[in-house]
Structure formats: C-alpha cells, structure tokens
Amino acid sequence: MALSKLTRSWLHECIANHEECNYSKASSQLIEDHETSLPTRLLEVRGDPNAPSVRLIQTTEGMKGRYCALSHCWGTNQQRPLQTTLANLQAHLDGIAFDCLPKTFSDALTLACSIGIGYVWIDSLCIIQDDRNDWDRESQTMGALYEKAVLVIAAAGSNNCTEGLFISNRPAPVTLKVPYVISDGSTHGSFNVALSAEGELRPGNGPLRLRAWAAQEWYLSRRMGFFMPGGLTWRCRRESVDELGNHRDLVIYDHDSWSSFLDDYSSKALTVVSDRLPAIQGIVNEMQKTKDSRFLYGIWEDQLIEQLLWRAYPKSGDRDRLVDLPSWCWASTGTEKLWLPHTRNEELLSIPQTVKIGDTGCLTVPGTLIRPIYGENEISTCCTTKMFEQIRIRQEMLLGLGNIEVTMLPGYSDDKHPSFLVFDQHHPRSIIGYAVFDEKEVITNALCFLLGTTTRKTTDPMSFHFKAEAPKSETSQTTRSHSEDMSLPEADDMDLEAIGDPSNVPTIHSQPQTPEEQISSDIPMSDEELDAFDSDESEDREPYLSECTSDCIDLFQAAPSDHVYWALLLEQIGSEARFRRVGAAMLYPRVMDVKKEDLTEFEII
Numbered sequence: 068m069a070l071s072k073l074t075r076s077w078l079h080e081c082i083a084n085h086e087e088c089n090y091s092k093a094s095s096q097l098i099e100d101h102e103t104s105l106p107t108r109l110l111e112v113r114g115d116p117n118a119p120s121v122r123l124i125q126t127t128e129g130m131k132g133r134y135c136a137l138s139h140c141w142g143t144n145q146q147r148p149l150q151t152t153l154a155n156l157q158a159h160l161d162g163i164a165f166d167c168l169p170k171t172f173s174d175a176l177t178l179a180c181s182i183g184i185g186y187v188w189i190d191s192l193c194i195i196q197d198d199r200n201d202w203d204r205e206s207q208t209m210g211a212l213y214e215k216a217v218l219v220i221a222a223a224g225s226n227n228c229t230e231g232l233f234i235s236n237r238p239a240p241v242t243l244k245v246p247y248v249i250s251d252g253s254t255h256g257s258f259n260v261a262l263s264a265e266g267e268l269r270p271g272n273g274p275l276r277l278r279a280w281a282a283q284e285w286y287l288s289r290r291m292g293f294f295m296p297g298g299l300t301w302r303c304r305r306e307s308v309d310e311l312g313n314h315r316d317l318v319i320y321d322h323d324s325w326s327s328f329l330d331d332y333s334s335k336a337l338t339v340v341s342d343r344l345p346a347i348q349g350i351v352n353e354m355q356k357t358k359d360s361r362f363l364y365g366i367w368e369d370q371l372i373e374q375l376l377w378r379a380y381p382k383s384g385d386r387d388r389l390v391d392l393p394s395w396c397w398a399s400t401g402t403e404k405l406w407l408p409h410t411r412n413e414e415l416l417s418i419p420q421t422v423k424i425g426d427t428g429c430l431t432v433p434g435t436l437i438r439p440i441y442g443e444n445e446i447s448t449c450c451t452t453k454m455f456e457q458i459r460i461r462q463e464m465l466l467g468l469g470n471i472e473v474t475m476l477p478g479y480s481d482d483k484h485p486s487f488l489v490f491d492q493h494h495p496r497s498i499i500g501y502a503v504f505d506e507k508e509v510i511t512n513a514l515c516f517l518l519g520t521t522t523r524k525t526t527d528p529m530s531f532h533f534k535a536e537a538p539k540s541e542t543s544q545t546t547r548s549h550s551e552d553m554s555l556p557e558a559d560d561m562d563l564e565a566i567g568d569p570s571n572v573p574t575i576h577s578q579p580q581t582p583e584e585q586i587s588s589d590i591p592m593s594d595e596e597l598d599a600f601d602s603d604e605s606e607d608r609e610p611y612l613s614e615c616t617s618d619c620i621d622l623f624q625a626a627p628s629d630h631v632y633w634a635l636l637l638e639q640i641g642s643e644a645r646f647r648r649v650g651a652a653m654l655y656p657r658v659m660d661v662k663k664e665d666l667t668e669f670e671i672i
Contacts, residue, residue, distance in 0.1 A: 070234050070299050071116075071181035073310060074292050077301045078182060078218055081290055085305045088289045091214055093353035098289070102131045103215045107205060108151075108193040109134055109186040110163075116180040121168070123151065123159040123192060134186035135179045136216035138284045138291075139171050140275050141191070141338055142227025148172065148191045149228075153198055163192075170231035171222045178220060178232065178292075187220075188212060190280075210287050210349015219288040221281075223270035224295035232294040261311060268297030268309060271318025279335035279342065282328075283349040285319065293317065325367060326374060326406035329397060333404040340387045343398045363424050364396040371424070372417040372518050376633050377404045378474070378651045379505045380484045393428040394647040395635070395671050400505065407474055407633060407651065408521050415519045415633070425670075434644070434666025436637070437515040437658060440492050441502055445485030446476065470527050471631055475501040475653045489515070489652055491661050498625045499661060500654035502636060510649045514664070515634040516671075517654070522630045529626040628655050637671060644669035 081088050082100055090097055105126045112119045141148055148169050151159050165173060172189060179187045190209075195201040213219055222232055241262040246254045267273065270293035275281050285291065290303045300309050300317055309315045322328040328350075337343060344365055351362050360367045366374035375395055380403040387401025397404050408415040423431045475486055487509055491497035504510060523530035636650035644666050 070310075071178055073299065074178065074218075074301075075182040077292075077303075077308075078290065081303050081305070082217075085303055088304045091353065092287060092289075093356050098215055100133050100217045103133055103217070105130050105132055105134060105186065106188055106193065106208070106212050109188055110176065110192060112176050112180045112185055112187060114180075116177045118165055119176060119180050120162065121165055121176060122162040123156075125160070132186060133184060133217040134188055135175070135184050135218045135220055136188040136213050136284075136288075137172070137175045137190075137220050137222070138213075138275065138281055138288075139175075139189075139222040140225060140227055140278055142229070146227040146229060148189075150191045150196045151194070152196055156195060159192065169228035171225055171228040174232035174234055174294075175220045175222070178234070179218075182218075184217065188216065206345045207348060207352065210283050210351075210353050213284045213349070214287040214289060214353070216288065217290070219284065219291045221270060221275060221285070221291050221293045223273040223275045223293045224267065224297075226274045233296050234294065234299075266296035266298070268295050268300060269316070269318045270295055270300065271320075276319075277334075277336055279332065279337045279346045282332050282335060283347055286321070286350060287353060325370065329365075329374075329377075330405055333397060333402070337401070340401055341389060343389065343401065364392060364428060365398045366396075368424065371422055372419070373408060373415050374406065375422075375430075375635065376407045376415075376518060376651060378407060378503045379404055381506055393430070393672055394649075395430055396428070402505075405474060407653070408519065415521055417519050418517050418632075428672070429645075430671040431668060432516070432671065434669045435517065436664045436666065436669075437517070437634075437661050438492055438664055439489045439499060439515060439661065440495060441509050441511060441513070442488035442490070443509070445487055446501070470529060471521065471523060472501070472529065472626060472653065475503060489654065491657075493662060497657065498655075499658045500631075500652055502650055502652040504636065504650035505648065510636065510638050513636040513638050513649050514646070515652055515654065515658070516637055516646075517632050517634050517658075520630050520632050523628065529628065531627060531629055626655070631655060632658055635671070640672070646671050 089100070108123055108125050111122050111124045114120050139148075149163075149167070149172065165176070168176070172192075175189070176187055179185075194205045220232070222228075222230075224233055225231065243260045243262075244257050245260050246257045248254050270276060273293075273295055291301070293300045293302065298310050300307065300315055302317055302319070307315050307317050307319075322331065332347065337346065347365075355362065358367075360369040362368070374397075377397050379400060381400070389399050392399040419432055421433065425431055484503065485507060487502045487504070488498055489500040489502050491499055502509075502513075504513075523532075525532045527533065632654040634652045634654055635648055636652055637646035638649045639646050646669060648671060
C-alpha cells in the first residue's frame with residue numbers, strides 16, 4: 068500500500084534525523100522509541116496486514132517497546148465504537164476478530180502492521196469503559212501515552228469509527244508529463260506534474276479537530292499522520308508536509324498561553340460533559356513536571372486573577388452545567404469562553420492583594436464591591452457600526468486590530484450574545500462600561516468586583532495617545548504569534564503584578580489637559596472628533612447617549628480613556644457574604660468615582 072510506504076519513510080526519516088522529535092515537550096526528556104515503557108493495555112497485531120490476528124494484551128511492569136496510538140471521533144450513541152468492558156475483557160484478551168472491528172480501527176491496525184509496528188493503543192478497547200477506577204487511572208496517563216507513541220494515527224476526517232482512514236478506493240492522482248525546455252529551445256528530459264486530489268486535506272478543518280479529547284492528543288504527540296478525504300499529511304515537531312512533499316499549513320496552531328489554549332479548548336465538543344477537566348489532565352501533568360504552581364479547577368494558581376476573567380457565549384443553557392464545580396470556574400458550564408485581557412495582548416495588573424482558593428473551591432477575597440445599574444436593552448449593532456465608522460476616520464484599519472472594547476461588544480463572536488451598558492447608580496445617565504452575563508439574561512442586582520486593570524496601547528483608537536502607526540519596537544514586543552508553542556513550563560507569559568487597593572493604582576488621568584496636546588498632531592481631526600474626547604465628569608451625561616433608543620450609545624464618545632478595569636459580576640446568595648459569578652464587565656476609569664459597598668471579606672462559590 069502506497070500510503071504505508073510513505074508513512075514508513077516519513078517515520079524512519081524523523082526518528083533518524085529529527086532530534087527535536089525525540090524529546091518530551093515539557094521536560095525535554097529523551098524518549099527512546101525502541102525502549103518506551105508500554106501502556107497498561109495494547110492491541111497486539113500480528114500476521115498479514117490486510118487480515119492480521121488481533122488480541123488485547125495486558126502489559127507487565129517494565130515491559131518496553133514501541134506502539135502507535137489512534138486519535139479518532141467516537142461518533143453518536145448509535146455509532147459508538149467497539150468497547151472493552153468488564154463483561155468482555157477476557158474475550159478480548161483471547162482475541163478480537165479482525166472483521167468485527169469498525170473500519171477506522173481496522174484501517175489503523177493495518178497501517179501499523181504494514182510499517183512494522185506490532186502494538187496499537189485505542190482508547191475504547193484499551194480502557195475498561197465501565198470500570199471507573201480503571202478509567203480514572205488510565206486518563207491520568209493519557210497525555211504521556213500519546214507523547215510516547217512512536218506515531219499517532221489521526222482519523223482527522225472521520226465523523227465516527229465507521230468511516231475509516233480514507234486509504235482505500237481513492238482515485239489515482241492525475242499526472243502530466245511535461246518536457247523540460249531550456250532557453251535555446253532544446254528539450255532536456257521531462258518532469259511530472261500531479262494535480263492534488265479533491266477533498267479537504269487540512270486536518271484543522273476536519274471533524275476530529277472539534278473533539279475536546281483531541282486537544283491534548285494533538286498537542287503532545289511528537290509525530291502524527293493525518294488522514295483526510297483529500298489525502299494524507301504528516302506533522303512532527305520539525306515539519307508539516309503532504310503526500311507530494313509540499314510543506315503545508317494544516318490549520319493547526321499551538322498556543323502561547325494557557326488562556327489562549329482555553330479559548331480554543333472551550334469551544335470543543337464532549338460526548339461525556341464530565342470529561343471537561345479530565346480531557347486536559349494529560350497536558351497539565353506534563354506541565355507540572357517543570358512548573359511550580361498548583362492547578363486547581365482548570366486554572367493555574369499563579370495566574371489566578373487573569374484566568375478568572377472570561378466571558379461566556381452560552382448556546383445550550385444549563386444542560387452542560389457541572390454542579391460540583393464553583394461558579395467562577397470556566398469548566399462549570401460547557402459553553403464557549405473567551406479570556407478577556409490576554410486577547411488584546413495587554414498586561415493585566417491585579418487589584419486584589421489576596422485571592423485564595425479554599426479547600427471546598429470557594430474564593431476568599433477582600434471586599435470592595437460596586438453596585439451599578441444595567442441597561443434594560445442589549446447594545447444594538449447599530450451602535451457598534453457608528454463606532455466603526457468614526458474609528459476609520461482616525462485609523463485606516465478595522466476595530467479589531469487595536470481596540471480593547473471589541474471583545475465586549477456585539478458582533479465579536481458568530482453567536483449573537485448580547486452586551487449591556489453599565490451605569491452609575493447615582494447618576495443613571497453616566498455610562499461606566501459594558502457587561503456580559505453568563506446566561507444572556509440581565510441579573511439586575513449583580514455587583515461588580517474589580518479584579519484588574521489594563522493600560523490602552525497607543526494602537527488603540529480610544530487611547531488619548533493614539534498613533535496611527537505604532538513604533539516597530541512596541542509592535543514586536545506586544546504582538547503574539549499563534550504559531551508559537553504554548554509556553555512551557557510557564558502556563559502564560561503575563562506578569563500579574565499585584566498593585567494592592569484600587570486607590571494605589573498609579574494615577575492615569577481619565578481626561579487629557581487638552582485634546583490637542585494628547586492626540587497625535589499629525590492625525591487631522593474635526594471639531595466634532597475633538598469633542599468626542601472630552602470626558603467631562605460632570606453629572607450631565609447626555610452627550611454619551613445617542614438619539615436612536617433610550618439604550619443606544621455613541622460608543623466613540625463614551626470610550627476614550629488611558630486604561631480600563633475588568634470585573635466579575637456577582638450575585639449575592641441569601642443574606643450572607645457569599646456570591647456566585649454571573650458575568651464579567653469592562654469598566655472605564657470613572658467607575659472609581661462610583662460609591663462602593665465595602666465588606667471585610669466575602670466568598671465566591
């Protein structure tokens with residue numbers, strides 16, 4: 068089989084010449100491919116690759132060798148793969164009929180046998196599915212299992228185990244023989260030109276990419292063969308190529324921070340919703356080998372403040388809620404999340420001096436709470452459209468390239484998740500920011516708890532120091548490449564410097580002395596635009612409101628500031644100093660003038 072020969076060639080080349088592919092990702096520990104400790108159970112494959120004998124084996128302590136691992140979609144309940152259970156464990160140890168295996172499994176075993184690998188690990192067969200103790204034990208080692216595999220076979224284009232690896236019945240490539248003609252018109256040999264096969268080739272666009280368990284499988288694997296309808300691609304830590312030897316963008320990008328990883332991971336699907344944290348435990352285990360921080364409830368304790376600041380895009384209500392996790396934990400609900408400060412590449416300065424995670428999962432924090440009021444109607448997209456138009460007057464680029472507000476406004480996500488205005492309770496026309504609620508509906512009695520502040524960059528059109536073109540040195544320091552690896556052992560590269568009480572935050576004036584002094588003189592501005600940067604803190608707030616509706620806002624006039632605050636939205640439970648998280652907010656500096664409600668200490672459960 069041609070693909071087997073190609074896979075064997077790639078594998079041998081990588082083992083022999085790619086030194087970086089022989090080490091673990093986290094601890095840079097050498098992995099001896101011929102002397103790797105084997106998982107608890109494996110499928111042993113012997114004989115004719117097209118009809119091999121297959122049986123499940125239980126390895127013994129110290130047993131070494133090399134094996135392949137399969138990354139695949141389980142499919143719907145009606146398409147579940149063959150599984151090992153307590154009832155059929157002994158039967159599988161005696162032998163599994165090759166023709167009883169689903170297509171994806173049989174294709175993977177045939178490929179492994181063809182390239183000289185006698186063992187294959189497949190999750191549904193190598194973990195006893197109805198033995199909770201066995202499942203818990205094996206899931207803890209799954210990250211290392213995929214990393215130690217000599218090759219991971221990814222059924223990236225298959226929706227379930229019945230669709231196979233797309234290695235049979237493929238049309239032969241169309242090849243043309245073209246003469247090689249030099250400048251004097253004479254012919255010197257020929258070369259072949261092959262047309263690419265039809266069908267999607269890039270695994271990043273396949274259904275397996277949407278599976279949550281695949282995140283750690285793909286992240287930790289040293290070598291992968293991706294099977295898609297459009298062909299086979301190879302990816303190791305040095306290169307990504309297709310069957311014709313062309314270097315390919317596989318639409319698979321590593322992450323430069325834990326928050327960036329969670330942005331991507333939270334959008335992925337799980338068959339069993341309680342697997343939300345276990346499905347990344349393999350990555351966590353590898354990172355903890357070199358990281359001095361506790362991992363609790365899905366976040367790293369040394370980056371607690373930043374990783375508390377996420378917004379949700381609910382699509383399925385409470386159906387996927389995990390009641391045993393605290394409300395502040397991103398994994399407590401199954402909706403897609405977005406971590407707010409890191410998305411804009413700003414440095415987050417922490418406001419609370421101490422935030423502690425208790426043994427029961429409660430956050431214990433010092434108490435300074437703000438009681439605002441919220442707009443009754445969601446912010447209309449017409450408001451953001453007006454903002455875009457005014458920004459383009461000042462900056463010939465889209466809002467998303469430099470503006471902090473973008474992640475809090477309608478239209479950032481495909482999901483129409485509403486945002487709401489936040490007003491000063493004592494000055495109801497004073498706009499102090501934007502709020503997004505975890506479950507879409509407004510919680511009118513929600514309090515704001517300030518967690519951190521970020522300074523606007525000069526590339527932000529709402530900064531008093533806006534510049535159309537940022538200095539190259541600043542750009543090179545603040546722009547992150549999505550092709551970089553997620554930092555290991557550090558889970559993030561943000562410096563979360565605690566700055567104590569909000570009153571100790573370095574003073575950043577909420578309005579310039581004069582707009583002409585603060586705004587770059589080489590950017591022509593009309594009188595109306597200069598007026599937009601007048602953030603007069605008087606009680607008359609009407610200039611911030613447009614005439615569209617009672618809840619419509621001229622965002623361009625309300626937004627200018629040198630920095631913004633980030634807050635959790637909390638709802639009090641009973642009469643005690645206990646709260647649950649209900650959303651997140653971005654607030655302008657004028658929030659510091661709002662009357663606050665002080666508590667000695669309170670808990671977020």
